[in-house]
Amino acid sequence: MGFRTAYLVILIAVLAVLAVFASTDFAVPISFSSLRDLSFGAELFTFLSRGPWALFEQHVARHHHRHRKHLDDGQRKVSICDDFPPDIPPPETNTALTFCVDRNGCCNFTTVQAAVDAAGNFSQKRTVIWINSGIYYEKVIIPKAKPNIMFQGQGYLSTAIVWNDTANSSHGTFYSGSVQVFSNNFIARNISFMNVAPIPSPGDQGAQAVAFRIAGDQASFWGCGFFGAQDTLHDDSGRHYFRDCYIQGSIDFIFGDARSLYENCQLISMATPVPPGQKLINGAVTAHGRVSKDENTGFAFLKASIGGTGRILLGRAWRPFSRVVFAYTTMTDIIAPEGWNDFNDPASDQTVYFGEYNCSGAGANMNLRAPYVQRLNDTQASPFLNISFIDGDQWL
Structure with a gap:
């Protein structure tokens, strides 16, 4: 099967489960529309809305531009890693x-x-x-x-x-x-x-x-x-x-x-x-x-x-x-x-x-x-x- 066809199959599979994803109050499975209201669900919704090959595109971009700087407000350059927790990973210990x-x-x-x-x-x-x-x-x-x-x-x-x-x-x-x-x-x-x-x-x-x-x-x-x-x-x-x-x-x-x-x-x-x-x-x-x-x-x-x-x-x-x-x-x-x-x-x-x-x-x-x-x-x-x-x- 072609590349886009393969990812279309994956998209359909994702949609099938996410249509009844989990709710924050655990009463019933989440509806697809309510994914926009959750931090994790919003990310999934954005991924799905971009199309089934979005994940591959993101992977390629990260592989070639992992530490690429980009313009923030026209005055300074920032990295996607700037906000990464500074204490992760912590030093190795005896245990x-x-x-x-x-x-x-x-x-x-x-x-x-x-x-x-x-x-x-x-x-x-x-x-x-x-x-x-x-x-x-x-x-x-x-x-x-x-x-x-x-x-x-x-x-x-x-x-x-x-x-x-x-x-x-x-x-x-x-x-x-x-x-x-x-x-x-x-x-x-x-x-x-x-x-x-x-x-x-x-x-x-x-x-x-x-x-x-x-x-x-x-x-x-x-x-x-x-x-x-x-x-x-x-x-x-x-x-x-x-x-x-x-x-x-x-x-x-x-x-x-x-x-x-x-x-x-x-x-x-x-x-x-x-x-x-x-x-x-x-x-x-x-x-x-x-x-x-x-x-x-x-x-x-x-x-x-x-x-x-x-x-x-x-x-x-x-x-x-x-x-x-x-x-x-x-x-x-x-x-x-x-x-x-x-x-x-x-x-x-x-x-x-x-x-x-x-x-x-x-x-x-x-x-x-x-x-x-x-x-x-x-x-x-x-x-x-x-x-x-x-x-x-x-x-x-």
Whole structure:
């Protein structure tokens, strides 16, 4: 396909997701027009309005004119880097080394992957990758040999890593992630991860598109955004902590076989709205992959909120011993009354562990829940209500 055709495909993909981007009040996905009112959204809107090849043009300009001076007011020359924070990156210490990523060339690296590649193999020192505001259109992979890496963005509505692979284009859902982390002790703060592939309809083959895959142990995420549609966040394996994060998707948008605690997170469905009175279910928040009773894995959601569009489930039993608990969670009426699904395998009704505890909102009514769903008491809920669920007192 031609160059402009390829970028047109990317533009259509971006438009598809951004049409239902995130809102600042987390009630429903953002409309495209409201992007102009957000600092990050305004930048995306400007990029889109310039055409699909704008990103390439900007890249070429920066490559050839990275430190070019330009006239400001006719009296003095200024650089685009003049306002760059003077203390970034800070000096190396005994415990931490900081790399700086800025797409305008104002510090160490212009791409995130280049900074990851520069981190030492099997380093015991924390490598902080400070990422300036902007959209970083690249696929990023952190291999197992690079532990102790931290991504520090400038706000989940200011800094984003964006790509558009699907299960078809990457030869499998597991490989489609815009960012994929296989190393231990990863941290991300104040940054978004996006997959802008076209939004699939339920049942589409090969259209799954992961925004982020975490397959390392002892990872934590603070104030991060995860944007996609089907299979947004691949919470693959290991112990993980998510705090104050925004996670948007449509079908199974948090899936995997990790042991993870999600605290104070916003879970926003972008499934197609369902007309009043129709019983169609067109989305699900979770699909956990526990395969045996001996596996100590599961997803626990504490003080979360669930909103958005569609008529969705809290979870589907991707594997027969799937384990998911929602506690102190506010649920809007987009949650279908049955709440959960056994993935059309009645045999798993005896083995799944789906529980709810002290949840509220129109979607939290348990009177019509599937018969295998547990209304947890204080004792049953206790293991899922703090960081001990992920052994966080040992590493977090």
